[in-house]
Amino acid sequence: MFMIIETIPVTTAQDRPALAGPRNVLSLIGNTPLLSFNRIVPERSGVKIYAKAEWANPGGSVKDRPAKSILLEAERSGQMSRDKILVDSTSGNTGIAYAMICAARGYRLKICMPSNVSVERKQILAAYGTEIIYTDPMEGSDGAIRRVREIVQERPELYFYANQYDNPANWQAHYETTAAEIFEQTQGRITHFVAGLGTSGTFVGTSRRLKEFKPPVRCISFQPDSAFHGLEGLKHMASAILPGIYDPAVADEDLTVSTEEAYGMTRRLAREEGLLVGVSSGAAMAAALKVAAGIREGVIVTVFCDSGDKYLSERFWNSSD
Ligand code: PMP
Numbered sequence: 661m662f663m664i665i666e667t668i669p670v671t672t673a674q675d676r677p678a679l680a681g682p683r684n685v686l687s688l689i690g691n692t693p694l695l696s697f698n699r700i701v702p703e704r705s706g707v708k709i710y711a712k713a714e715w716a717n718p719g720g721s722v723k724d725r726p727a728k729s730i731l732l733e734a735e736r737s738g739q740m741s742r743d744k745i746l747v748d749s750t751s752g753n754t755g756i757a758y759a760m761i762c763a764a765r766g767y768r769l770k771i772c773m774p775s776n777v778s779v780e781r782k783q784i785l786a787a788y789g790t791e792i793i794y795t796d797p798m799e800g801s802d803g804a805i806r807r808v809r810e811i812v813q814e815r816p817e818l819y820f821y822a823n824q825y826d827n828p829a830n831w832q833a834h835y836e837t838t839a840a841e842i843f844e845q846t847q848g849r850i851t852h853f854v855a856g857l858g859t860s861g862t863f864v865g866t867s868r869r870l871k872e873f874k875p876p877v878r879c880i881s882f883q884p885d886s887a888f889h890g891l892e893g894l895k896h897m898a899s900a901i902l903p904g905i906y907d908p909a910v911a912d913e914d915l916t917v918s919t920e921e922a923y924g925m926t927r928r929l930a931r932e933e934g935l936l937v938g939v940s941s942g943a944a945m946a947a948a949l950k951v952a953a954g955i956r957e958g959v960i961v962t963v964f965c966d967s968g969d970k971y972l973s974e975r976f977w978n979s980s981d
Contacts, residue, residue: 685764688718689728690837694845695964699932700925700945706957709948711941712842715967719760720753720784721938722838722965726861727757729833730822731765740820745770747811748822749795749804751858751893752781753966758822759788770819772804772811778892780970802901825859826904834865842866842961843873850877851958854948856894856917856940857883860906862963867910878912882947885916890923890976893940893965915950917943923976925949926968930977936968939976 693713701709714722734740745768746758755771762769769790773781776797785792793811795803805825812821824830842850853870855863860881867879884891887899897906908914919939926942929935941964948962971977 685718686728686761689724690717691841692716694842694961695935697933700928701949701952704952707952707955707960708958709945709952709960709962710846711944711948711962711964712838714963714965715937715969717757719757720966720969721757722862722963723750723753723757724760725833725837726824726827726830726859727754727761727822729829729836730824730827731758731761731767733829733832734820734822740767742766744768744820745818746822747772747808747819748824749773749801749808750824751801751804752777752785752970753893754824754859755790755792756781756784756788759785759790763788770811772808774800774804778970779973784970800900801895805901824861825901828905830859830861831865831868831905834862835869836865838862838963839866839869839873843870846959846961848874849959850874850961852878852880852951852955852960854880854882854915854944854951854960854962856891856944856947856963856965857881857897857906858893858895858940859903860895862965864905864907864910866963879910880913880915880947880951881908881911882915882917882943884943885918890919891917891940891943892938892971894943915947917946921946923979926971927977927979930968935964937964938966938968938971939974940965 695711695713717724747770749772758769772793774797775794795807812819863881870877884894884896887896922939922943925946926939929937944962948960951960
């Protein structure tokens with residue numbers, strides 16, 4: 661049986677940590693806050709739910725962590741240099757993270773992504789000066805993967821193919837940082853970890869390390885309930901190109917979340933908690949509540965991958981159901 665934390669300490673002006681001196685943008689990645697909830701989580705003394713606020717990363721999403729890890733590892737191994745162009749496929753957040761990091765380190769960048777990604781994402785990438793190649797929206801993120809492979813095959817010497825779906829530096833970023841932060845922020849009291857599957861880096865890397873820290877921790881992945889879904893950033897694994905880094909054996913359980921459930925929970929997080937988060941965060945909360953419903957006590961931690969800013973043009977905000 662595990663100890664349960666009653667409250668997350670609130671930092672006030674009096675006891676806030678000393679401000680650090682000047683910092684480089686890459687050093688701002690990670691160490692995100694752990695959020696607690698006021699209304700959405702049912703009042704049950706034995707079960708707590710917390711979420712990592714990943715939009716606090718400077719690029720606005722969880723993907724800053726793997727993008728930094730992939731680029732630094734490529735520099736270390738000599739795969740990336742100033743005469744090369746970093747190229748990859750992404751549904752948006754990884755592209756934004758690469759754009760920020762490549763700008764900061766003086767690299768050229770080319771991104772393949774489905775043309776139906778939100779207008780906000782396109783504008784952010786344009787602001788960073790990123791070269792974008794749009795792919796068929798009907799082919800989703802897999803169409804973007806196929807296109808980037810063609811591009812690299814045509815001129816392999818010109819590119820560093822970052823390949824977030826197959827690059828171990830992706831899950832290792834979470835193994836090194838996300839898991840250690842969660843363990844520390846819950847004072848080791850975490851009993852359940854819940855995360856959605858996109859490249860699967862967040863789930864696989866964080867779970868592997870958490871299980872080393874504390875073997876009984878249950879790690880629960882979730883994914884969209886169908887091939888055609890609105891859960892930006894997540895993959896329906898049965899119908900998608902399987903990421904090379906995905907290891908289903910890491911999961912003790914795998915849940916599904918529908919687009920409607922995720923939209924509804926995303927609205928509730930804004931209206932009942934004051935948290936304007938992205939759709940995959942709504943899905944994460946829905947999945948965490950499913951886990952909570954099945955246990956009598958525990959500390960459940962999930963990941964809110966990005967904020968609602970990039971989804972403001974979507975219509976689900978205006979629906980009332
Ligand atoms: N949610 C959002 C909004 C994302 O951009 C991503 C990244 N594709 C995920 C969830 C899933 O994260 P991962 O790729 O680490 O599985």
